[in-house]
Amino acid sequence: MAEQLGTIRRKFIESVSKAVISELLDGLLEDGVLNDGEKDSILEENCGRADRARTLIDTVKRKGDAASKKMIVYLQQTDPTLYSELGLSPPV
Known part of the structure; x- marks a missing residue:
């Protein structure tokens, strides 16, 4: 999961909103x-929005797969359009 965050x-x-x-x-x-x-x-x-996004994704990614999975699930629930645009696959 952390690897998946790294790829997106x-x-x-660039895309996430405040x-x-x-x-x-x-x-x-x-x-x-x-x-x-x-x-x-x-x-x-x-x-700035981009700086917050960068720090958030880097912090979660460093915490490993379980934390990354939770972020992906929240992203899917919060902004399904962005989730789809990013090409993320549902966490298993």
């Missing part, structure tokens, strides 16, 4: 993938 990284950064980033952060925080400090860091240290 550039297009994710609203979707916020929803992903909330879901990943609820699931324990991110802690409060990581979420706050992504929001406060990155002013």
Whole structure:
């Protein structure tokens, strides 16, 4: 799963909206993938949408396959159109 995030990284950064980033952060925080400090860091240290997207995907990818799978599931639920455009396959 982490490898799958790596392959779609550039297009994710270019395409994801601020609203979707916020929803992903909330879901990943609820699931324990991110802690409060990581979420706050992504929001406060990155002013632009692309910087937030880059930091989010890199942080989750570093956490491994389980975390990456959760992000893919949340992306599928939050923005099915972007999920399809990125060519992601459903997590198994």
